[in-house]
Amino acid sequence: METKTHLLHSAKVSNNCPECYSTEGLEFTFSQEEVENKLYSKAKGDILETLRCKNCQQVIYPVNWTADIERVYNYNRKLVKPLGTGMKLKPLAYILIIIDALFLGAIIYYLNQS
Numbered sequence: 849m850e851t852k853t854h855l856l857h858s859a860k861v862s863n864n865c866p867e868c869y870s871t872e873g874l875e876f877t878f879s880q881e882e883v884e885n886k887l888y889s890k891a892k893g894d895i896l897e898t899l900r901c902k903n904c905q906q907v908i909y910p911v912n913w914t915a916d917i918e919r920v921y922n923y924n925r926k927l928v929k930p931l932g933t934g935m936k937l938k939p940l941a942y943i944l945i946i947i948d949a950l951f952l953g954a955i956i957y958y959l960n961q962s
């Protein structure tokens with residue numbers, strides 16, 4: 849199993865950073881993890897949300913958010929379009945299904961011969 853992280857949405861925020869008070873460093877990122885193996889891939893249901901300050905390199909946790917930051921968060925959260933969490937089959941899975949079907953077809957064919 850391999851895990852890939854997809855960046856869904858990111859937004860620069862002009863609010864003051866609660867750590868260094870810079871108004872230029874804050875950025876929200878919304879991402880989603882997808883696990884995959886040789887046969888299929890499937891996105892996880894939860895969205896990973898991070899507020900990070902590029903100025904002081906700190907991750908700002910929701911407990912330290914101001915009301916303004918929360919408002920910007922709520923706005924950006926609505927812009928996020930999550931990946932569907934359905935299972936997506938890979939070409940190898942289809943090949944195996946086809947081989948299976950051919951194999952089954954061959955058995956039925958031989959059974960009908962006798």
Ligand SMILES: [Zn+2]
Nearest residue numbers: 865868901904
């Ligand atoms: Zn900062």
